[in-house]
Amino acid sequence: EPEVTQTPSHQVTQMGQEVILRCVPISNHLYFYWYRQILGQKVEFLVSFYNNEISEKSEIFDDQFSVERPDGSNFTLKIRSTKLEDSAMYFCASRPWTRYNPSTDTQYFGPGTRLTVL
């Protein structure tokens, strides 16, 4: 069964450094997402991406963050100048259709990248 993959599984970085989290969505999916989960807290939406542009973003997704689909398969989240509070699990997700159909659609989550900012 196709699955979303994410690399690395764990990233440790120094405060102030830039990190790039990578995701490979399921190949025929069209919508891509990033979510964040701070340890012990709920999963929070960051951004959705369709047709090579951001379609929706949350308040969390400020100028520190950017997303890109550099080629036909990867979807990346870049965090510039990381802060301690960026330490979290970051999930990538994808889904196949442009308009959500509750009868058939689901988002598929990757296994997550655990980011630790020291």
Add this chain to the structure above:
Amino acid sequence: AQKITQTQPGMFVQEKEAVTLDCTYDTSDQSYGLFWYKQPSSGEMIFLIYQGSYDEQNATEGRYSLNFQKARKSANLVISASQLGDSAMYFCAMILSNTGNQFYFGTGTSLTVIP
């Protein structure tokens, strides 16, 4: 505004017993989807079960069933015959078909299965 509410931060269940994890949601949309995800200590998010707002029958997937009460806006997860491997965090989530862009997650319920 809180769209998904999970009122049970932690639950315990005896192995082989059934357990119900509560979830209520808030939306004025008529078309939406409700999901349950399992998150073991390893951190990945595992899809368990889905219920569409127009589905008249409660969803079932193996030992998982979703007790969908639309008028009460509740979508409780029932796990039958609990196993030790069921110990994990469980998240209820909703997606609205008008936007379809993001999941709204609850705060989760930590389930511990006792041998």
